[in-house]
Amino acid sequence: AGTVLAARLALKHGIACNAAGGSHHARRAQGAGFCTFNDVAVASLVLLAEGAVENILVVDLDVHQGDGTADILKDEPRAFTFSMHGERNYPARKIASDVDIALPDGTGDAAYLDRLGAILPELCAGRRWDIVFYNAGVDVHAEDRLGRLTLTDNGLRSREELVISYFRKAGIPLCGVIGGGYSSDVPALAARHAILFEVAAAYADARQATSCSSQS
Numbered sequence: 158a159g160t161v162l163a164a165r166l167a168l169k170h171g172i173a174c175n176a177a178g179g180s181h182h183a184r185r186a187q188g189a190g191f192c193t194f195n196d197v198a199v200a201s202l203v204l205l206a207e208g209a210v211e212n213i214l215v216v217d218l219d220v221h222q223g224d225g226t227a228d229i230l231k232d233e234p235r236a237f238t239f240s241m242h243g244e245r246n247y248p249a250r251k252i253a254s255d256v257d258i259a260l261p262d263g264t265g266d267a268a269y270l271d272r273l274g275a276i277l278p279e280l281c282a283g284r285r286w287d288i289v290f291y292n293a294g295v296d297v298h299a300e301d302r303l304g305r306l307t308l309t310d311n312g313l314r315s316r317e318e319l320v321i322s323y324f325r326k327a328g329i330p331l332c333g334v335i336g337g338g339y340s341s342d343v344p345a346l347a348a349r350h351a352i353l354f355e356v357a358a359a360y361a362d363a364r365q366a367t368s369c370s371s372q373s
């Protein structure tokens with residue numbers, strides 16, 4: 158419900174983020190990989206069923222491949238899935254997204270941002286998206302217990318700037334979800350997740366504060 162609400166708010170205000178969500182391993186029939194319900198897939202299908210949108214792009218930058226989202230949306234041509242993730246990380250058997258980029262262990266800020274900066278225009282070249290769902294998993298961070306990439310705090314902030322500025326400048330509504338992040342240092346982890354909201358707030362229309370929703 159949090160992601161459905163955030164998606165509707167994004168369509169209305171241009172950008173909105175759910176302070177939860179991004180449970181991208183869940184399938185139609187069962188949960189998987191710490192994920193019970195696939196909020197982005199559900200929200201996508203809700204918006205399509207309502208006729209609110211015709212073309213949906215999913216940009217999944219959690220360090221784990223978005224197998225559940227790819228599986229649920231594979232027969233839905235109005236939704237396009239993109240995942241950039243660690244090649245040697247969960248899930249062992251990936252389910253192909255429309256576009257996948259698998260990164261080697263140890264990929265750091267510069268190489269990561271180069272790949273991302275190159276693919277965003279390609280994702281938008283042939284099609285006009287009505288909304289983008291952005292999974293901003295912070296498990297790409299160097300200190301994450303499950304990630305195997307080595308992004309820094311500055312790298313994470315640059316990533317959010319890159320993604321959010323790209324779609325906002327193109328006038329495409331963006332719905333952000335927090336995705337994964339695994340650390341026993343909870344304040345540090347919360348600060349990493351907060352970067353999404355800090356960057357999103359800077360791109361919200363000055364007349365309309367960034368809309369946030371939370372999911373229980």
Ligand SMILES: [Zn+2]
Nearest residue numbers: 219220221337
């Ligand atoms: Zn993850």
